[in-house]
Amino acid sequence: MRELYSKERLLRLRSAIKRSVLVAVCVFLFFFIICTTVCFFTDRTNATLLKIFNIVISGVGGCVVIYWVLNRILPLIARRDYMESLLFSAGRTVSGTVEDTGIVSTVSRYIYARELRLINDEGNAFLLYWDNEIPFPDLNDKRVELRIVHNRIVAYEVTK
Amino acid sequence: MKTVIGKIKKNIWLYLVWILAVCIFWSWLFGMLTQVTKEEKIVVFIGSGSLSFDRYDELNKARPEYILELELNVHTTAEKNFSESLNIFGIGESDILILPESYLQNESTEVVYAEISAAYCSLLPNLGTLERNGKVYGLKIHDKETHESLISCLDYGEGDGEENYYILFNRKSMHLGELSSSEGASERDGAIVIARRLLSL
Numbered sequence: 107m108r109e110l111y112s113k114e115r116l117l118r119l120r121s122a123i124k125r126s127v128l129v130a131v132c133v134f135l136f137f138f139i140i141c142t143t144v145c146f147f148t149d150r151t152n153a154t155l156l157k158i159f160n161i162v163i164s165g166v167g168g169c170v171v172i173y174w175v176l177n178r179i180l181p182l183i184a185r186r187d188y189m190e191s192l193l194f195s196a197g198r199t200v201s202g203t204v205e206d207t208g209i210v211s212t213v214s215r216y217i218y219a220r221e222l223r224l225i226n227d228e229g230n231a232f233l234l235y236w237d238n239e240i241p242f243p244d245l246n247d248k249r250v251e252l253r254i255v256h257n258r259i260v261a262y263e264v265t266k
Numbered sequence: 267m268k269t270v271i272g273k274i275k276k277n278i279w280l281y282l283v284w285i286l287a288v289c290i291f292w293s294w295l296f297g298m299l300t301q302v303t304k305e306e307k308i309v310v311f312i313g314s315g316s317l318s319f320d321r322y323d324e325l326n327k328a329r330p331e332y333i334l335e336l337e338l339n340v341h342t343t344a345e346k347n348f349s350e351s352l353n354i355f356g357i358g359e360s361d362i363l364i365l366p367e368s369y370l371q372n373e374s375t376e377v378v379y380a381e382i383s384a385a386y387c388s389l390l391p392n393l394g395t396l397e398r399n400g401k402v403y404g405l406k407i408h409d410k411e412t413h414e415s416l417i418s419c420l421d422y423g424e425g426d427g428e429e430n431y432y433i434l435f436n437r438k439s440m441h442l443g444e445l446s447s448s449e450g451a452s453e454r455d456g457a458i459v460i461a462r463r464l465l466s467l
Contacts, residue, residue, distance in 0.1 A: 150300050157296040161288055168284045176280070177273050 107253060107261040110240050116189050123182045130174050137167025184216035185239075197255040201265065202226035204245040210238055213258065222259070224252065234259055305440055306334040308456050310464070311360035313341050313352060313369065314431070315421030321467045328463035333441075333456045343369070361439035361457040362464070364420070366429040370396060370404065379403045380435040380445050386458070391416055391465045396432045404432035407465065416465045433461060 141160045148156050205223040213219045219235035220242060226232070235258050236242055245262065253261040274281065308329065312319060319340050329336045339355045341348055343366060356363050357378050375398050382402045387395060393414060396404030408415040408422045408431040415422060415431070422428055435442055435457055443455025 145295070145299065148296065148299050153296050153300045157292050160292045160296075164292070165285045165288045168288060169281050172277075172280055172284060173270075173274065176277055 107251070107263045109261045110237060111189050111193055111260060113193065116186065116193060119182060119186050119189065123179065123186060126174070126179045126182060130171050130179060133167065133174070134171050137163055137171075140167075181216040184214065188214060188217050192255050192258055192260050195255045197253045197260055199251060199253050200224060200226065200232065201249070201251040202232075203247065203249050206242075206244075206246040211235075219258070224250075233257060302335045305454070306332065307337060308333050308335075308362070308441055308460055309337045309339060309355075309360040310362045310364070310460065311339045311341070311352070311356040312364045312420065313343050313348060313356070313366065314364065315342060315344070315423045315427070317342050318421075319419060321419050324467060325460065325463055328460060330456045330459050332454065336460065357436065361436055361441050362461055363434045363436065364407065364417070364431060364464075365434065366423075366431050367396075368429055370432060370434075375403050376401070378437060380437045380439065380442055382435065382445060386445060390458075390462060392433075394430075396434070404434040405465075407431050407433050417467050419467055433464065435461070 141164050144156050144160055144163075202224045205225065207221045207223060209221040210218050211221055213235050218238040220238055222234045222236055222245070224232045224234050234252065234254060237258070243262075245264065249265050251263045251265050252259050310325075317340050319338060322336075322338055325338075326336050339360060341351050341355075345351065349369075352365070352369060356365075363379075375396070380403070382390075382395075382405065384402075387402055387405065390405055392405035392407070393409045393412075393416065394406035395402045396406065407417055408420070408429075410422070410428045410430050413428075420431070422431055435445060439457050441454045441456035441458075443453075443458050445458070
């Protein structure tokens with residue numbers, strides 16, 4: 107069976123989170139130091155100008171950090187949690203024929219998945235999810251054996 | 267670029283809240299950094315028959331260079347909470363006070379107001395003095411018997427409501443010059459300068 111997730115991948119993800127947090131902290135500190143330094147040079151003659159400068163600098167700096175957190179750090183954390191829940195949970199194996207619905211939906215915050223229908227030998231249909239981050243190998247109308255955790259596919263094998 | 271704008275639009279409220287918070291924070295902090303200190307400000311508390319005092323501009327022109335702000339705190343003695351105002355804004359924060367005699371009867375006068383030396387009594391125009399235990403604490407600016415007054419723009423009351431008025435200096439003031447008991451304060455005599463101008467309005 108071909109595994110979709112591995113512990114090495116999880117480790118890489120964890121270090122990517124650490125790097126991203128470090129970048130956010132550095133950016134924040136950079137803007138914070140600029141604004142704090144400006145405060146030390148403030149007197150009544152230049153107060154208005156320096157106040158506007160600080161508002162602009164901290165406004166821009168804060169927005170950059172917020173953007174980074176929302177669009178980089180939080181998705182990485184969500185993916186780590188998602189991977190952990192799949193890697194460390196006991197799954198079960200199912201087999202049948204796959205039908206690709208072509209629909210991509212959200213399975214949890216920041217995680218998108220392709221919806222697949224698996225029809226087993228008894229003719230029952232199951233709704234399963236294929237992680238959208240992982241290239242889909244075109245299993246449409248093929249007979250497969252899948253290992254799933256909570257309807258999420260974690261490994262697959264095309265059978266004859 | 268479109269993706270970035272799209273992602274920003276999704277959480278636009280968060281960015282707006284941040285920008286608003288930043289504006290409020292820096293405005294507050296710079297306000298604190300540049301606010302006028304007690305050493306740079308003189309507060310005059312007036313308790314008279316009316317709330318009007320239209321000679322502020324003339325008084326403001328007389329302020330010494332080291333004084334950045336002259337604040338007038340005008341109250342009417344007819345106010346329900348005048349005693350509280352006098353305690354909080356007058357005795358608590360002011361440098362110069364103008365008050366009717368009825369509010370100077372208690373024993374705290376010697377504790378609250380600065381003693382005015384004989385030299386200053388002759389330097390500042392007056393219609394008499396307010397004395398406690400042989401020491402002068404206030405200069406009379408309006409006499410209810412003769413109806414004479416040194417500050418023409420104040421309402422001293424009429425008939426039975428008319429009172430003697432005095433000008434006094436808060437003992438805690440940092441602008442008393444040589445009247446001050448604290449060391450190193452003799453250079454800051456803003457309150458005396460302002461009082462002299464007040465007495466000729």
